[in-house]
Amino acid sequence: MIIAQIASAPAMAESKSVMDTPEGYREFYDRLGHEYEETATVYASRLGRVRYRTVLRELAPFARSRARLLDIGCNDGVYTVPYCEMGGRAHGIDISTALVEKARAKARVAGVDVTFEEADIERYTPTPMFDVVLMSEVLEHFRNPDVAVRNAVAAIRGGGHLLLTTPLPYSGFREYLRRLVARKPLTQPFEFENFGVRYRHDGYYPLALKDWLESFGLECVKLRTFERHLTRYSPMRLVLGDRNLQLHRKPGPS
Template sequence: MKQLFDDKAASYDAWYQTGAGRYVDRVEKEAIWAYLEPRAGMTVLDVGCGTGNYTLELARAGLKATGVDISSGMLAIAKAKAVAEGLAVEFIQADAVKLPFPDNCFDAVISVSALEFLPDLAAALRECYRVVKPGGRLVVGVIGRDSAWGRYYSAKAGRDPGSVFSRARLYTLDELMDAMPGGQIKARAVLFTPPDFDYTNEQLAREVESAAGRAGRTDGGFICAVAFK
């Protein structure tokens, strides 16, 4: 898995420069921030941080952010971006199921589009929850299986055995909720526009998103949950 993501590191950020990538990133971040409720000075661990998309955003907002990832290639890019912006972010190479931190040491832990690439979701979630302080929270977002995006990535994996998605296991909203540790859990689905949507029409995309939310749909391309400790 490490080598697979190392090989993709150089081209990974190009997705965020596309119309779909920019829109998807905004929708997903809105959902994650709503559950995280970030505040300046908060200590947050980003598990599976990749090239630092969320970690750097947290640091820009005045949070004390730490990112961990198994891929040295991804981390090298994340570190370079932090240096270029003058952001004090610590990036550490580590396995998500064996975090190099003591119990109860972060105000919050987040993991976005990472844990679906691990063989045991529940074990990874328990390890993330372990390092959350009492009174803190674990916020997780993954690709929703029962969605246009889930079908898109599954088809991509079928066509290309070298794709990172050939190693992914996707989940439904109910499955994510069942795997979350702790007793206080909230969850929701977002991203109801399909991959082939015309993302130059953001107003229409937002209307689709709002209508799906009002209808209580759970088949979004991005599913996220929060567990309080």
């Protein structure tokens, strides 16, 4: 599969390998969950709101049919809780203890019946009990994405679906140009720099991603880009942020 690393913070010499171990990986994302309010930061932006509405629109038919959702990398329940508010049933997992606690608090405030669990999908033992699995903006962060996807697919019932969004390889280029023109450091925002570790953030080409997901036995139902959708090839793709959205079906009886 073709991927491209699109952003990384400079690593301090004494801690540059911390993300190479499962323990260091978990510690990084737990600290991130404590110190970085992604929902308030990302989803408050105009493009973040587009992403939020796009994903919920794709999830809505499943929620209305009471489909059981597994939300992998559920963050603070940003999609899990509204999915249940639309009538769905859900279980969210995240590697960060801090984010799982935030998700449970959000669910209590919303008054929805949803469960959350601290878990790493790369070390997860799934059972095929879910009608739909959501992996939104998480695939690009995994240490072993092939293991993560294999476990995600194993959690889907026959006839169920995987809904996935990821950055495209050039989705960070606009920020790169903005910082270049402003003569700012070409790094991730300060929240990541302070951790002193390399921050993995890969981009995926749509057709390569589709072919790779199909190698796990899935069938592509929908493939599109969003946030800034361009239907024709254009050099403007280099300066306009863009993302994959793919919906795949797992064949077989339920």
